Amino acid sequence: MSKDECKQVVLDIIAEIAPDEELGDVKPEVALREQLDLDSMDFLDIVMELRKKHGIEVPESEYGQLVSLDSCAEYLTPKFNALV
């Protein structure tokens, strides 16, 4: 999995969690919370959907790694690739 593919996975999850958000213009380097109206319950759901759909575990202490699409890609891509 490439970092770009990883970003798309995260966007797909967000699309399911918050279907009324405009995701087309999301800037990868800017914090997701600043561009989208996601609350703490939504963020928890991103983590849980990663586990449910992709078997990826994100410990609570590392939730901060998911702050932006870029940081998601940095943090999650190796985890995806470790699964194969």
Added chain:
Amino acid sequence: MERYDVAIIGAGMSGIAAGIRLAHFGKKVCIFERHYAPGGLNSFYAKDGRKYDVGLHAMTNFADPSERRAPLNRILRQLRISRDELRLCPQKGSRVAFPGVDLRFDNDFSLFESEVDRVFPEQIDGFRKLVQAVRDFDDSEFDYPYRSARSVVRDCVSDPLLEDMIFCPLMYYGSSTEDDMDFGQFTIMFKSIFFEGFARPLDGIRNIIKVLLQRYRECGGIRKMNTGVARLETSEGKVQRLILDSGDEIQADVVLSSAGLPETFALCSPDIENDSQPQAGRLGFVESISVFERQPESFGWGDDTIVFFNANERFQYRESQDAVDLSSGVICIPNNFDYGEENLGEGVVRVTALANYDSWKSYDPELYAAKKERWRPKMWESAKRFLPESAVDWESECIAHDMFTPTTVQRYTWRDRGAIYGAPRKTKDGTTPLSNLFICGTDQGFLGIVGSMLSGIAMANAHALR
């Protein structure tokens, strides 16, 4: 022995919502419900071929879709349900009616504000200060300290009439405490009623429950009706086993109970060691439902959806001394929601009043029926004081009638004293002295249809999903 990740006690709004969250994320979950019908304190039934709602006058928290943080929109996202499925229709308009004074409000807050300005012009600045305090309150943390709502309101508003008129709907919809409430709770109720507003599906609460149950089923959740939990066997600080009414034993890692706080404690065997045993709620209600062949618009009453009324100098929200307290109450006309082209078919008027549980509990079946007959016309007369002169004659035109009392609520929900709004002290974070037993629903603190769903979701998230 059957084994689950999570056992949920109660198939009401909070239990089913919690179940959806847990099942969606792969937990093996079972909801146990003693009644044959789902819905709990907000259930539905049929009588003589007519469909009735148990608790529902209106769903509060009817926020606009653009209010992303509003509870309704949060629960729709969390449950992966679309707003359209609930088929909610907005109210036409409501009113707080005290002697000689009306304050109208609807789903647009500016109406209420302009009414306060119209009736209490010298209080408008104080009122706006109160509204700002409500907006500024951070309700995201569960553990805020108690603050008297009356004292906060009195800091802003000096006219006791306005103060009482603000509290009246918030208390009736619904407070479990007499006279006053926690300011945090006040802000939740104020937002849900005045900022957000009322709505109702054409078919009533059953439509909402149907959507929830379908979602739960799709997620693979299991539900057992006519299956009450008789006992929670505890040891080493945990629930080890659930014993059903049938005697069957169930094992679960986590138990999430919507049965109520004192009710859940009472299930535990041996008893939970606790400094103060939770008390049952003291506030009970009666409600008289009248059905007419013709629509209420022909009664000459206008479009009022809900009328919160009080006839006394000061509004008293307290356990009733008499079997029924006629000094205040709520009138609900379910026809007066904007259903578009459709309507309810028949005219329905619901009148609610505070009631004394002990009185109703003391009557044998014959006396109970006689008492209901006696109070029926009195409740109608009580409501008429706050409605325009009408052309409708109850005696000759009412074609069907039903009435519930606190004992009715107790019979079908097993809530102590039939307390619809639950115990006065809530467990805001849902925890109990037992490490795997948690509370959701009315006694966790979020009230109303949306509130209960949010409670189930929040408690499932916090205690069973991490």
